[in-house]
Amino acid sequence: MILTEAALAGLIAEALARHGMSARNAVLVAAVVAAAERDGAASHGLLRMPGYIATLKSGWVDGTAEPVVERPAPAIVMVDARNGFAQVAHAAAREAGLAAVREAGMAAICIRDSHHFAALWPDVEPFAEQGLVALTVVNTRSRIVVWGGKRKVLGTNPMAFACPRADAPPFVWDQASSLRAQGEVLLARTEGHRVPEGVGLDAAGKPTTDPAAILDGGALLPFGGHKGAGIAFMIEVLAAALTGGRFGFQDESAKFPGAQTSNAGQFLLLIDPARSAGDAFAGRVSALVAALREAGSERLPGEARQRRREQALRDGIVVPDAAYQRLLAMTQE
């Protein structure tokens, strides 16, 4: 099937609403799932739909949650997601975050009691399109083993950064703290191929390239050894300790059979570069990118995704027949 982004998002929203999300929240979450398919970010597109639905059915997440937003200081926006999906909290906080960054030059949005089950670039890219620098981090339930530990404590704790460039779409990167995101390992298991060495351990703590062994009682490893572990730790502090969110090791999803998301926290930092660098900022980022190109960097983060997006917007989003049928079934079952 070839679908427009709007048509795909509409079907996804219908499926989510069918399984307990309010119509408004379903539209917000569906937009990021459809955007992932549009950009060819397969690990966070339709692949995630069974997880969203199983989690909604389990009662672990509240699909009808209405977040509460407060601004206790000029540059701080606190959001209680009320056990709902993070995208709903973002929508609720957006206006207060933009007001804060315009007034104070920077703003921290601190989200707690939220479930993030998507890629992070949709959280920062829109801010960079408005001329802002944006950085975000999310903690997840315990998934990685660090610093010689014997048990998982920290999550795959993803991070994303976006900033404007002159005469080009924003520069955006987005990655997990683990060498491979859990979603990539899930995709490898679904597609029946192995993952590279260094990605994870089996239940006995032995290195393995079998995605099933990593997912079934095993663990993921941080990127860059002890250095990636330091980043994962920092994210746990920013996304959970600073926001009032749950640490990964405080996860209680096991009490809700079928639950696949993490109830955790998210931290977003917005900076208005005009307040420190004036009008020169976007041009300076472009000069930096040009220097990298001259030095031989052919592919920069975000570019492969951007190319896939351009193609999908031109030709439509290709949804394999089996995935399309599964989605239709989710709107009816």
Ligand code: NDP
């Ligand atoms: P990748 O390693 O696939 O990519 C990380 C970044 O590097 C991307 O910006 C990517 O750009 C870029 N990149 C990849 N390959 C190259 C290359 N050869 N040269 C230059 N740049 C490159 O990401 P991860 O596997 O770490 O994470 C995948 C996704 O999982 C992310 O979107 C992340 O947000 C999500 N995630 C979500 C979690 C959650 O709790 N919600 C938890 C953990 C991860 P490009 O996109 O253009 O390829």
